[in-house]
Amino acid sequence: MKKxxxxxGILVCTGIFLSSCIAEDMSNCPPDNFVLQFVLVPHEGxxxxxxESLYTAKLFVFNAADTLVATYHIDVKPELNKIYVPDWGLLxxxxxxxxxxxxxxxxxxxxxxxxGETTRTQMLLRHLIPKSxxxxxxxxxxxxxxxxxxxxxxxxxxxxxxxxxxxxxxKINLTMKGLKNELFxxxxxxxxxxxxxxxxxxxxxYGFDGEFIHHDHFTYSTTKYADSDTLNASLxxxxxxxxxQPVVTVTNQTTGVQIFTGNLVQYILASNPNNDFDTTHVYxxxxxFGDGEMDIPVTITxxxxxxxxxxxxxxxx
Numbered sequence: 001m002k003k004x005x006x007x008x009g010i011l012v013c014t015g016i017f018l019s020s021c022i023a024e025d026m027s028n029c030p031p032d033n034f035v036l037q038f039v040l041v042p043h044e045g046x047x048x049x050x051x052e053s054l055y056t057a058k059l060f061v062f063n064a065a066d067t068l069v070a071t072y073h074i075d076v077k078p079e080l081n082k083i084y085v086p087d088w089g090l091l092x093x094x095x096x097x098x099x100x101x102x103x104x105x106x107x108x109x110x111x112x113x114x115x116g117e118t119t120r121t122q123m124l125l126r127h128l129i130p131k132s133x134x135x136x137x138x139x140x141x142x143x144x145x146x147x148x149x150x151x152x153x154x155x156x157x158x159x160x161x162x163x164x165x166x167x168x169x170x171k172i173n174l175t176m177k178g179l180k181n182e183l184f185x186x187x188x189x190x191x192x193x194x195x196x197x198x199x200x201x202x203x204x205x206y207g208f209d210g211e212f213i214h215h216d217h218f219t220y221s222t223t224k225y226a227d228s229d230t231l232n233a234s235l236x237x238x239x240x241x242x243x244x245q246p247v248v249t250v251t252n253q254t255t256g257v258q259i260f261t262g263n264l265v266q267y268i269l270a271s272n273p274n275n276d277f278d279t280t281h282v283y284x285x286x287x288x289f290g291d292g293e294m295d296i297p298v299t300i301t302x303x304x305x306x307x308x309x310x311x312x313x314x315x316x317x
Contacts, residue, residue: 033089034157038072040080040099040147043166045279051079053143055105059163060098060120060208061090064151068118068208069095083160094151096120098208099163101145107135108144120208126215127204127238133218141236144168146210168210168239171282172199172264173232176250178289180229193254196223197233199264201246204238212239223253240265240277250287260287271305 038059042049057078061070072086078101098120104110107128129135147165154161174197198221203212224233231250240246242265250260268275268283286301300307 033091034154034159035085035089036154036159036161037083037085038097038161038163039083040078040101040163040165042080043147043164043278045276046164046166046281048281049080049143049145049165049167051077053102054078054080054145055102055142057099057101058103059084059086060100062096062098062120062208064094066096066120068120080165090154092155094153096151097147097149097161097163098210099145099147099165100125101147101165102142103144105142107141118208122207123205123213124208125206127218129204129216129218133216135218135220137220137222137235141169144238146206148210166278167281168206169281170237170240172235172237172248173282173284174234174250175284175286176226176231176260176289177286178229179226179231192225192227193252194223194225195231195233196221196249196251196253197231197235198222198249198251199235199237199246200249201237201244203244240268242269242277267300267307268302271300271302271307 040057054077056076057074059072059074060068061072063069070086070088070090072084072088074084102108103125108125109128111123111126127135144167145165146168147163149161149163152161176195179193179195198219200217200219202215202217204218205213205215207213220235220237222233222235224231237246244265246264248260248262248264248267249258251258267285280303282303284303286299288299288301290299
């Protein structure tokens with residue numbers, strides 16, 4: 001008899017609960033996980049990102065407490081503007097979505113120390129730096145992209161989450177002209193001199209939030225022979241920003257003389273104070289030493305903008 005009363009009580013309570021749940025007010029309904037959809041799109045000004053340069057991607061989802069609650073891995077050719085549907089759901093609420101593309105390709109790796117509960121402020125990505133602290137950039141570094149949608153409200157089943165991604169690598173193309181000038185050959189009898197083009201920085205470690213973490217300085221470097229009196233060289237570096245302090249140098253290895261040095265970001269801003277580092281990812285730098293008869297025998301152009309030496313002190317030997 002007691003058992004019968006017990007079961008009747010359960011049925012009554014269940015009926016009351018269900019009747020309140022099917023009403024227009026759904027506040028008494030138990031929360032269900034929402035299946036969501038997401039799409040990666042180019043951040044404004046990053047239309048140069050093409051699918052052919054994308055190899056792997058991973059989505060990280062953080063709750064309102066910035067704790068990692070879900071991940072989704074795209075291990076075969078991720079595509080921009082394509083809708084992906086994870087095989088998991090999330091409770092209604094606010095979430096931050098973080099996407100890294102090509103995060104585990106080439107010289108990049110995910111920090112192996114990430115175990116257990118993970119927060120968005122932890123270190124995620126690092127550039128593999130040799131013990132010599134010299135990154136030989138003769139091998140092509142893959143494009144690295146980052147995207148984030150912060151504090152977005154998930155309140156609808158099958159909600160489409162749009163995550164803008166931006167490029168986190170920069171191509172620095174250098175052309176130096178007028179290298180036959182005796183000021184730089186130091187009276188060497190060799191025709192073709194070998195030059196090292198290098199950029200030193202310390203932004204090789206990043207957190208989930210895309211912010212770089214101060215690390216030891218290292219140097220991107222490549223060595224090229226000048227063709228007659230012209231040098232052409234390229235380096236791929238991680239994200240430049242207005243407050244960065246990367247040092248660019250050019251050294252004539254044949255004579256052992258450093259012929260050019262300075263802060264790359266300040267040079268860029270001295271040529272174009274309105275440069276947008278979030279949307280400009282290729283910098284074509286032309287340094288022309290002229291005929292050596294000027295007081296300052298050099299003209300510097302960056303992306304077509306002539307550097308104003310009055311705005312920045314050039315360091316030229």
